[in-house]
Amino acid sequence: MGRYIIRRLLQAIPLLLIISILIFILLQSSGDPxxxxxxxxxxxxxxxxRLARIMGLDQPIYIQYIYWLVGNDWVKIDTNKDxxxxxxGSRKGVxxxxxxxxxxxxxxxxxxxxxxxxxxxxxxxxxxxxxxxxSSLLVGIISALRxxxxxxxxxxxxxxxxxxxxxxxxxxASMYIFAVNFRKxxxxxxxxxxxxxxxxxxxxxxxxxxxxxxxxxxSVVSISGYSRFVRSQMLEVISQDYIRTAYAKGxxxxxxxxxxxxxxxxxxFVTLVGIDIPFLLGGAVITETIFGWxxxxxxxxxxxxxxxxxxxxxxxxxxxxxxxxxxxxxxIVYGWLDPRIRYN
Amino acid sequence: xxxxxxxxxxxxxFNTLEGVVHAVNGVSFVVEEGKTLGIxxxxxxxxxxxVLSVMRLIAEPPGKITSGEILFEGNDLLKLDKTSMxxxxxxxxxxxxxxxxxxxNPVLTIGKQISEALIVHKHMNNKEAFNRTIELLDLVGIPQxxxxxxxxxxxxxxxxxxxxxxAMALSCNPSILIxxxxxxxxxxxxxxxxxxxxxxxQTKVGMSxxxxxxDLGVVAEIADRVIVMYAGYIVEEADVFNIFExxxxxxxxxxxxxxxRVDSRRYERLEIIPGSPPDCIxxxxxxxxxxxxxxxxxxxxxxxxxxxxxxxxxxxxxWVDVKTGRLD
Amino acid sequence: MTQTDAPAIPEIEKPPLxxxxxxxxxxxxxxxxxxxxxxxxxLVFYAVGGTFFKSEDYSLVTDSSIRLTxxxxxxxxxxxxxxxxxxxxxxxxxxxxxLIGLIAMVLEVIVGVLIGAIAGYYGGVLDSILMRFTxxxxxxxxxxxxxxxxxxxxxxxxxxxxxxxxxxxxxIVIIAVIGLTSWMGLARVVRANFxxxxxxxxxxxxxxxxxxxxxxxxxHILPNTMAPIIVSATLSVxxxxxxxxxxxxxxxxxxxxxxxxxxxxxxxxxxxxxAPWLWIFPGGLIVLTVLSINFIGDxxxxxxxxxxxxxxx
Numbered sequence: 002m003g004r005y006i007i008r009r010l011l012q013a014i015p016l017l018l019i020i021s022i023l024i025f026i027l028l029q030s031s032g033d034p035x036x037x038x039x040x041x042x043x044x045x046x047x048x049x050x051r052l053a054r055i056m057g058l059d060q061p062i063y064i065q066y067i068y069w070l071v072g073n074d075w076v077k078i079d080t081n082k083d084x085x086x087x088x089x090g091s092r093k094g095v096x097x098x099x100x101x102x103x104x105x106x107x108x109x110x111x112x113x114x115x116x117x118x119x120x121x122x123x124x125x126x127x128x129x130x131x132x133x134x135x136s137s138l139l140v141g142i143i144s145a146l147r148x149x150x151x152x153x154x155x156x157x158x159x160x161x162x163x164x165x166x167x168x169x170x171x172x173x174a175s176m177y178i179f180a181v182n183f184r185k186x187x188x189x190x191x192x193x194x195x196x197x198x199x200x201x202x203x204x205x206x207x208x209x210x211x212x213x214x215x216x217x218x219x220s221v222v223s224i225s226g227y228s229r230f231v232r233s234q235m236l237e238v239i240s241q242d243y244i245r246t247a248y249a250k251g252x253x254x255x256x257x258x259x260x261x262x263x264x265x266x267x268x269x270f271v272t273l274v275g276i277d278i279p280f281l282l283g284g285a286v287i288t289e290t291i292f293g294w295x296x297x298x299x300x301x302x303x304x305x306x307x308x309x310x311x312x313x314x315x316x317x318x319x320x321x322x323x324x325x326x327x328x329x330x331x332x333i334v335y336g337w338l339d340p341r342i343r344y345n
Numbered sequence: 346x347x348x349x350x351x352x353x354x355x356x357x358x359f360n361t362l363e364g365v366v367h368a369v370n371g372v373s374f375v376v377e378e379g380k381t382l383g384i385x386x387x388x389x390x391x392x393x394x395x396v397l398s399v400m401r402l403i404a405e406p407p408g409k410i411t412s413g414e415i416l417f418e419g420n421d422l423l424k425l426d427k428t429s430m431x432x433x434x435x436x437x438x439x440x441x442x443x444x445x446x447x448x449x450n451p452v453l454t455i456g457k458q459i460s461e462a463l464i465v466h467k468h469m470n471n472k473e474a475f476n477r478t479i480e481l482l483d484l485v486g487i488p489q490x491x492x493x494x495x496x497x498x499x500x501x502x503x504x505x506x507x508x509x510x511x512a513m514a515l516s517c518n519p520s521i522l523i524x525x526x527x528x529x530x531x532x533x534x535x536x537x538x539x540x541x542x543x544x545x546x547q548t549k550v551g552m553s554x555x556x557x558x559x560d561l562g563v564v565a566e567i568a569d570r571v572i573v574m575y576a577g578y579i580v581e582e583a584d585v586f587n588i589f590e591x592x593x594x595x596x597x598x599x600x601x602x603x604x605x606r607v608d609s610r611r612y613e614r615l616e617i618i619p620g621s622p623p624d625c626i627x628x629x630x631x632x633x634x635x636x637x638x639x640x641x642x643x644x645x646x647x648x649x650x651x652x653x654x655x656x657x658x659x660x661x662x663x664w665v666d667v668k669t670g671r672l673d
Numbered sequence: 674m675t676q677t678d679a680p681a682i683p684e685i686e687k688p689p690l691x692x693x694x695x696x697x698x699x700x701x702x703x704x705x706x707x708x709x710x711x712x713x714x715x716l717v718f719y720a721v722g723g724t725f726f727k728s729e730d731y732s733l734v735t736d737s738s739i740r741l742t743x744x745x746x747x748x749x750x751x752x753x754x755x756x757x758x759x760x761x762x763x764x765x766x767x768x769x770x771x772l773i774g775l776i777a778m779v780l781e782v783i784v785g786v787l788i789g790a791i792a793g794y795y796g797g798v799l800d801s802i803l804m805r806f807t808x809x810x811x812x813x814x815x816x817x818x819x820x821x822x823x824x825x826x827x828x829x830x831x832x833x834x835x836x837x838x839x840x841x842x843x844x845i846v847i848i849a850v851i852g853l854t855s856w857m858g859l860a861r862v863v864r865a866n867f868x869x870x871x872x873x874x875x876x877x878x879x880x881x882x883x884x885x886x887x888x889x890x891x892x893h894i895l896p897n898t899m900a901p902i903i904v905s906a907t908l909s910v911x912x913x914x915x916x917x918x919x920x921x922x923x924x925x926x927x928x929x930x931x932x933x934x935x936x937x938x939x940x941x942x943x944x945x946x947x948a949p950w951l952w953i954f955p956g957g958l959i960v961l962t963v964l965s966i967n968f969i970g971d972x973x974x975x976x977x978x979x980x981x982x983x984x985x986x
Contacts, residue, residue, distance in 0.1 A: 015805070016805065016808060016812065019805060019806070020813060023809060023813065024813065027818075027821065027822070027825075028825075149406075161964065161967060161968070162960075164967065165911070165960060165963040165966075165967045166960050167915045167918050167956075167963070169918070169922055169938060169956070170952075170956040170957075170959065173938075173941065173952050173956065174956075176945055177945060177949055180945075181945060193945070241447065242442060242444060242447040242448040243447065243448055243449055243451070245402060245448070246442060246448045246449065246450075246510075246513075247461075248402055249402060249434055249435065249440040249442075250434060250435035250461060250462045250465075251432060251433065251434035251435035251465065252435075252465060253428075253431055256465070260453075260461070261450050261453070264452050265451070268452070279814065286816055286817065286820065286923070287816070287922070287923065301817060301820070302820065302923055302925075305820055305821060305824050305925065306824065306924065306925065316817065317813065317817055317818070317821070320813075320817065321812050321813050321814070324812040324814065339452060340452060340497040341451055341452075
């Protein structure tokens with residue numbers, strides 16, 4: 002098992018490298034970062050050039066990538082174009098946590114901004130994921146056990162619809178029903194914007210109420226998708242011979258379900274979930290935008306539209322890192338759950 | 346000898362998209378204490394469905410047991426409630442299936458799978474179950490039982506897995522062991538070992554066995570009594586010697602003739618049974634074997650023969666006496 | 674009586690059905706899938722046939738005096754924030770959205786099948802490289818990537834003139850972006866199938882007769898793995914439509930004045946209380962389209978399931 006983990010770890014490193022290269026190339030071609038840096042400082046062409054040299058923009062792209070990765074505070078840059086390098090660079094590089102400074106929020110490093118917003122996203126995502134997981138399992142198992150019954154057909158139809166809905170539609174629809182119309186009809190209504198009401202302050206209660214609609218929107222789509230998967234996995238497992246053997250031993254339905262079926266059905270489910278988790282971070286962009294939630298997703302789109310490359314890259318890299326780590330963890334859990342993999 | 350299990354006029358159907366499949370059509374037999382019943386027939390003739398009905402493991406939609414009685418120790422199993430049936434399964438009547446590869450749960454250790462029945466039926470604690478499982482593994486001939494308790498099914502060979510299945514079935518000392526083609530998926534040499542093992546265990550433990558197979562060679566080795574099934578009917582029933590010495594039904598004859606023999610002449614062709622397996626959805630009015638029978642007469646087309654006595658403890662369902670050519 | 678000759682065997686076997694017929698019959702059994710086909714046809718008629726009812730110029734007319742009016746007899750779906758008729762916009766927007774879905778799917782399928790087939794067939798180093806690349810692409814979250822690419826490239830391409838109409842260049846960009854970021858799943862499946870199919874005897878037989886590699890890939894192996902490709906292609910149309918909607922909704926997708934169902938939703942949440950018709954109609958159309966495509970895809974998947982096809986019917 003240990004060897005398996007180490008092997009997977011070693012495989013992850015080149016993967017991350019490739020991803021970082023891809024993302025880097027992507028953003029390097031996104032245009033001139035200097036163009037978006039307005040202000041008094043860079044009006045003169047000499048200043049522009051100087052800045053370009055300090056930022057390393059005159060270097061070939063692979064050098065730029067290296068600087069981006071490990072910084073340039075260990076080389077001297079030629080700032081005044083006299084052919085002699087004189088000052089050391091000031092970047093530490095991604096590997097040491099320096100994603101550069103935000104081009105929009107001056108004075109703050111990209112990492113700082115990300116760090117501010119990340120907890121907000123997590124506060125939303127983690128409960129959402131737990132709810133999604135448990136509900137999907139529940140719904141999927143019930144649907145499988147009651148195959149062809151009315152319950153199953155209703156659930157299947159509902160999942161289909163839920164799964165086909167783009168998140169924003171559900172978000173908007175739920176906003177419309179539960180916030181706008183409830184208010185019109187005099188019912189207690191849910192808030193739609195932000196993490197808390199600024200008049201009341203950031204209390205737990207406030208945050209919880211504000212979490213309801215976003216989590217609901219995200220859950221509907223995810224649960225619909227996952228529960229169908231759980232259902233089909235369960236159905237397949239139930240039709241296996243070893244389930245018949247378990248019944249032949251005189252075990253009750255519950256024992257067969259939890260002792261035999263679930264573990265087998267869970268394996269692909271865990272794999273699916275593990276791979277999907279970090280994408281919640283990505284999909285949150287839409288949810289956070291609609292509900293005005295001050296998280297990483299909002300940060301991403303806000304700074305993307307304003308060409309803040311360091312922040313955007315930082316977020317992309319972090320999410321990719323999360324993906325790779327989650328995949329690794331999923332593989333480990335998978336190996337632990339399925340003995341056939343373990344003993345290879 | 347007492348009748349341990351008595352099946353009376355069992356009929357089982359399946360509702361499928363193509364129509365109603367008449368899988369079992371009025372099957373009756375008796376299993377005596379300590380004896381082995383062999384059930385022979387080709388695939389799809391209803392052998393498995395019959396024994397699965399005894400265990401009440403037929404999925405109720407799409408299957409349905411439409412009539413009959415299954416008397417075990419005097420009680421009609423078809424009238425038992427769910428909990429009582431669960432108590433019986435694995436404890437009084439146990440089953441071994443055909444494919445040991447898929448019949449064992451791949452993510453649970455074999456030790457756990459064997460102990461399960463012990464814990465549930467005999468209310469043993471983990472330690473007691475462990476010890477008993479080791480005993481069972483030794484009994485069925487698994488070497489290094491203690492170490493292998495925590496191994497998984499994929500770490501065993503096919504023959505070993507089947508032994509594990511047998512250990513699992515025997516764990517609570519059942520009165521009847523039902524073996525549904527347990528050696529079909531195994532090599533011939535392993536097959537011989539399993540048959541040998543079963544015979545020894547039977548003698549030791551004194552249980553009855555129902556052994557299903559399409560292989561007459563195995564039947565000869567292990568069965569005391571044999572029933573031959575075709576299209577959901579029993580077409581012949583006799584002691585094992587009589588089946589081989591005095592087969593009466595044309596189907597039984599064909600089965601015996603199609604066996605390759607050591608003493609046959611080198612260039613003799615194997616005799617095949619012409620035609621295709623019966624269509625159990627559209628059952629004919631007459632004898633289901635008629636299309637493939639070399640002895641068929643007009644009556645066979647319109648009337649399905651019933652089982653009648655043709656000798657001592659020997660029954661067959663045929664209008665024709667294959668030896669004399671006369672009507673029975 | 675001596676043994677007579679065996680009587681003539683009655684013909685009890687039906688002639689086997691052609692593969693296409695079989696799939697069609699099985700597909701018909703899924704009522705939802707059939708319903709999906711009808712709905713989709715209706716939607717296509719709406720988007721295409723609608724041009725006969727409302728001209729494109731009409732859809733572009735802005736009139737601030739009638740902005741944000743609710744659905745009425747003149748404007749069945751109401752008007753948007755700059756006074757454009759929403760019904761007309763959904764017609765033309767629908768054309769773009771559906772088109773994007775289709776073309777992106779074609780792109781996806783081509784890339785995915787090519788990469789999967791080459792990796793699966795040749796194996797070795799080529800396989801490793803392609804798969805590393807695929808994995809890396811898979812690990813980059815799609816929506817942020819789409820957003821970035823969309824933002825980067827949308828305004829780089831000039832408007833195109835086709836059939837006498839003008840489309841924002843961002844349409845091409847979005848098609849390319851979606852197509853180039855969604856092929857990975859298909860590539861993996863195709864590769865897996867190729868890996869197992871190339872070991873089969875018909876491939877060896879083809880090689881023995883001197884068939885070259887390209888022929889083997891496209892004429893021998895590929896037809897045997899059509900089922901997952903067809904299903905994947907169908908579902909990817911739906912995904913492409915949703916992806917376009919996501920990206921346009923956030924303002925970095927297809928740029929106005931070219932309408933798509935997605936960019937019609939841009940900013941709709943600001944008017945959620947006052948003008949729900951802004952998002953109900955385009956949003957509802959998206960849901961209907963995606964729903965029907967998903968039904969069809971599901972029906973196809975069941976109809977083409979190889980396990981079920983090999984069972985005797």
